[in-house]
Amino acid sequence: MVKICCIGAGYVGGPTMAVIAFKCPTVEVAVVDISVPRITAWNSDKLPIYEPGLDEVVKKCRGKNLFFSNETEKHVAAADVVFVSVNTPTKTSGLGAGKAADLTYWESAARMIADVSKSSKIVVEKSTVPVKTAEAIEKILTHNSKGIKFQVLSNPEFLSEGTAITDLFNPDRVLIGGREETPGGLKAIQTLKDVYAHWVPHERIICTNLWSAELSKLAANAFLAQRISSVNSISALCEATGANVSQVSSAVGKDSRIGQKFLNASVGFGGSCFQKDILNLVYICECNGLPEVANYWRQVIKINDYQKSRFVNRIVSSMFNTVSGKKIGILGFSFKKDTGDTRETPAIDVCRGLLSDKAQLIIYDPQVPEAQMIKDLSTPKFDWDQPSQNIHIAEDAVKQSVKVVHDAYEAAKDAHAICILTEWDEFKSLDYQKIYNNMPKPAYMFDGRNVADVAKLRQIGFIVYSIGKPLDPWLKDMPSIA
């Protein structure tokens, strides 16, 4: 029986290992973490992350061939294959602050593996890391190994939150990078390939050298984010010209060379990966003497920031240039539907923008707890572009201006405006007539996700702004926000 241990029981480590255990009954999987509450939750009925289908998979395997534990050293020592799926956030101080990946957690995991290992192991990079990290990891392992042999593989994860289980069950590809030039490297690649071959068709398991695998992950996220910034840049032009971004992206995406996916205009992309990984790419380019390439990718994030501030400016300018003291109902706070994750959610920037214009916010999200929202809105934000301009709204001030409610109708009641910031399905089928009746007039709808039926809402009486859609005559008359 192959024994796998995964260090890091987060959004990637938890679901990925649960699916490996589910698909490979002959493999024993232990997922370990330094966080006691996280492991306790993985062992309880309320898992620490919300992900459709995850509960069923975990319930089927937990206690049989899937274990969650805080005994990190014990499980690492016993494993043949050690996945490392710890967080790799952007550095917020020191060299490379605002861009480079912070590999503190990775390095401490690697040192621990070297310390406790008594038999040879395959160490797998599951976290997204800068190109050449495997070389650094090899050095840490071999210099501290007491003669034990390690093979390092790169096996980046491509799952998306909200669809993690279906993505893992049916991946477009599994990428394994290793030392193809050595017999030991080839054997390690084969061992990992055998694990995935339990359910992934052979032709979808791609093997490359280490650096290609590491870079492919950063490049894939950069390409995806670039599509969103491209369509978002066009959305601004649509509003200025009367074109409709949904029609434009549909027409553009019909070209089979371009394709329809990832062309939905929005208030901006969020999530823990896109911004972090592009900044990481920018930093690597700069370190390799490629400033033009760095600037190209930096622009993807700049457009994303522009889109978020454009949205806030649109709200304020439409409402007679002030939202001071006005109630604004916020529908959705997570960075996308079907997850409770709020990392880098555009809702944070939009809400902060409205709070700094003294709005009163009433927020509803079906999955994000109140404490998380208050924490997100009051934690000092590190501005990657202008670190000296970091915005901070004190927790007391946030609590005075933000009310969190448990129902969309409650969020909209007596509100001067509603903002849709996450595309939760339930927002499509709300009774907007009822909502309108309970709002002071003029009643505004600002749809940052293009989920609302604009024509229907206008018929009800709303003044509607929907990203990239032809502007309501009311909004056209308002001062320019360019």
Ligand code: NAD
């Ligand atoms: P996460 O923060 O949810 O989980 C990381 C976990 O690692 C935490 O629970 C933390 O306590 C634990 N940890 C940190 N250091 C540790 C140590 N030394 N020993 C034991 N546990 C330790 O992060 P995540 O979203 O799962 O992301 C993990 C990695 O995967 C990142 O590099 C990320 O870029 C990458 N990734 C994330 C996604 C995603 O959708 N979230 C998708 C693909 C790749």
Ligand code: UDX
């Ligand atoms: C992303 C990658 O898709 C995944 O492959 C990688 O492993 C991790 O990062 P994730 O961040 O979970 O996944 O979600 P994703 O579906 O990519 O959405 C990211 C952000 O882009 C969300 O805020 C989403 O709302 C936004 N988005 C997505 C758009 O604004 N428009 C689109 O067309 C698609």
